[in-house]
Amino acid sequence: MDFNDSAAEAAFRHQCRQWLTENATTKQRPDDVFGSDLSQTALLSQARAWQRKKAAAGFGAITWPTAFGGMGGTPVQEVIYRQEEAAFNVPTGIFNVSLGMVIPSLFVHGSEAIIRQHVEPALHGDSLWCQLLSEPGAGSDLGMVRTRAERVTDGRDGWLLNGQKVWTTLAQFADYGLVLARTDPQQGKFAGMTSFYIDMRSPGVQVRPIRQANGEAEFNEVFFNNVFIPDSQRIGAEGGGWKVTLTGLMNERLSIGGVMPPKLWQSAADLMLRSPGKHGHHTAMQDSRNRQKLSDLYLNAQGLWLLQCRGLTALGQGKEPGAELSIAKIVAARTLQDFAYFAMDLQGARGLLDAKAQAPGWELVQRLWFGSAGMRIAGGTDEIVKNNVGERILGLPPEPRTDKGKSFRELLDEGHSS
Template identity: 70%
Template sequence: MDFNDSIEEAAFREECREWLTENAPRKERPDEVFGRGMSAAELMQAAREWQGRKAEAGFGAITWPEQFGGRGGSPIQEVIYRQEEGNFKVPVGAFNVSLGMVIPSLFVHADPEVSKQHVSDALHGKELWCQLLSEPGAGSDLGMIRTRAERCSDGRDGWIINGQKVWTTLAQFADCGMVLTRTDPDVPKFAGMTTFFIDMDAPGVEIRPIRQANGDAEFNEVFFNDVFIPDNQRVGEVGGGWKVTLTGLMNERLSIGGVMPPELWRTAIKQMQDCDLGYGQSYGQGDNRTALQDSAMRQQLSDLYLNAQGLWLLQCRGLTALGQGREPGAELSVAKIVAARTLQDFSYFAMDMKGTQGILTAEDLGDSWQLVEQLWMGAAGMRIAGGTDEIVKNNVGERVLGLPPEPRADKGMTFKQLLG
C-alpha cells in the first residue's frame, strides 16, 4: 500500500491547488460549510456556475473521454481533485449523480446524436440530470420496479409511462432524468426492464419534494401519469435497462475520498475545548473542566480518531488500486458502512456535549454548528443510499468472504409470477 502521491500525482495535485487558490476562497475552518443563509434555489444556481468554471478549466469531469469534453484522466486524479476542493469554500455535490452516474450511462448506451445534444450542456452545468430508480416497493432490490412503459397503440413511435419513483435527488431542479421502467413482466425481473431519458417538465410528470427534518427537500417523489416518451429517447436496447443501470452504479466507486469531512477529529477536539462541563465548582476546584479534560469524553474522541484513521487506511488501499489501474476491492464497501456510522457517532457526541442546547440549530448556535446539524440530519440516510447496511454486509459476505448466499425463492421466476 502506497501512502504517497507518485511524481505525476503530486504534479496534478499542485495544479488543482493552484487553480482552486486562484478561483475560490480557502476555508477558514475544516468544518466550514458553503451556502450559509442561501436558499436551495440560490445554492443550485451557485453550483451550476461553479460547475461551468470547473469545466472550462478541465476539472469538470476529469475521467470522461476527451471527445465528450473530459480530461481523459484517471480515477485517482478525480479523487485528488476532490480532496483538494474539500479545502475550499465552494458548492459541492450537486452534480455527483448527474455527471458521475447518469451521463456516463448516456454516452455509453445512447445514440451518438443524443450524447452530442446533451453531454456538453450537462458538463458545463447548463443541464442537471437526475436518476429515477428507487420506488416505494423497490429500493435495495431494483429488480422489483413496477413503473410501466408500454408501446403506444395510437400509431405514435413511442411509449407511455405510468408509475412512481421516490428518493430522487434534486429532481425539482433537474432538467432531464434517466428512468428505469418495466417493459416486459413475462420474463425474469432483471431481464424485463428498459431505460429512457425524459424531460422533467414533460406533460404528466409530477414532482413532489420530500420535506426532511432539517427543512430541506433534497429528495423527491416523482409520478408519471400517461407520460409520452418517443422511442428515440430510449437508452440502450429494449430489455437492456439493467445493463444501463449497472453502468451508472459502477461509476459510484469514484465517490471515495469525498465521504468524510476533512480532519473531523480536529473539529471534535475544538468542540471539546470549548465545552465547559461545569464540574469544577462541584468538586471545590478553582476552575471548571472542559470536555477534553474528561476521561470518558476523551475515550469517545479516541474512538472517533481510530475510525477516521481506519477509514483513511482503507481509502489508501482503494487509491493505490486505482493509481495502479486496478479495480478497488472490498475496502470501499466496508468503508461506506464505517463512514456512515462514524459520522452519526460524531454528531451524537457533539450534541451530547451541548446538553439541552444540543437540540438547537446552527441558526441559534452559529456557523460552527452547521456541520453537526448536517451530519445529524444526513448521516442516517448514508446508511440507506447506495444499499442499506444489511445489503452491503451481505455483498461483502458473499462476494468477498465467500460465504454461502442467502436462499433466493425468486430465481428463474418471471416478474408477473413474483407479483402473485
C-alpha cells in the same frame, strides 16, 4: 500503494491548488458549509456557476475522456482535486449524480446523437440530471421495479411511462432524468427492464418534494401518468436497463472519497476543547471517555481513507474496486451519525438549539445529525450491505433465494397471494 504523491501527482496537486486559490475563497474553518444561508434555488444557481468555471478550466470532469470534454485523467487525480477543493468554500455535491453516475452511463450505452446533445450542457452545469431508480416497493432490491413503459399503438415510435419513483435527489430542479422501467414482466426481474431518459418538464411528470426534518427538500417523489417517451430516448438495448444501471452504480464507487467531511476528527477535537467538562474537568477533552470517542472517530476516518486507497490502487491497475468498498458505506454512515450525536451531547441542553443560535461550525453538526441516518438507508440499507459483505467477502452462505427462475409476473402474483 505509495501514499506519497509521485512527481506527476505533486505537480497536478500544485496546479489544482493554484487554480483554486485564484478562483475561490479559502475556508475559515474545516467545518464551514457553503451556502448555509442560501435557499435551494440560490444554491443551485451558485453551483451551476461554479461547475461552469471548473469545466472551463478543465476540472469539471477530470476522469472523463477528452473526447467528451473531460481531462482524461486518473481516479487519483480526481481524488487529489477533491482533497484540495475541500479547503475552499465552494458549492459541492449538486452535480454528483449528473456527472458521476448518469452521464458516464450515457457514454457507454447512449447513442451518438444523445451524447452530442446532452454531455456538454451537463459538463458545464447548464443541465442537471436526476436518477429515477428507487420506488416504494423497490429500494435495496431494484429488481422489483414496477414503473412500466409500454409500446404505444397509435403509430408513434415510442413508449408510455406510468408509475412512481421515490427518494429522487433534486428532481424538482432537474432538467432531465434517467429512468429504469419495466418493459417485459414475463422476463426475470432483472432481464425485463429498460432505461430511458426523460425531460422532467414533460406532460404527465409530477414532482412532489419530500419535506425533511431540517426543513429542506432534497429528495422527491416523482409520478408518471402516461408520459410519452420517443424510442430515440431509450438508453441501451430493450431489456438492457439493468446493465445501464450497473454502469452508473459502478461509477458511483469513486465518490467514496467525498463521503467523509475533511478533518472531521479535528472538528470534534476543537469542539471538545471549547465544551465545558463534567466531573471536575475544565473541558470535555480532559475526560478519558471523550478522548476514547475521538480516537474511534480518527481511526474510522483513517480506515476509510485506506479503503479508498485500496480502491484507487485497483483502478490504477485497470481492475474494478472490490466488494470490500461496501464496508466503507457502513462505516462512514455510522461514523457521521456518531459524530453528530457526540457533538450534541457535549453541548448538553444547548445541543438542541438551531445552528443559528450556536457557535461557528455547528451548521455541519446539524446537517450530519439530520442526514446521516438517511445515509444508512440510501444506496442499500445497512442490512443489505452487510449481506453483500458476508457473502462476497467473507464467503458466508448466501441467504435463500426464492426468485430464481421466475418471471417478474410470477413474483408479483406470489406477493399478491401472500
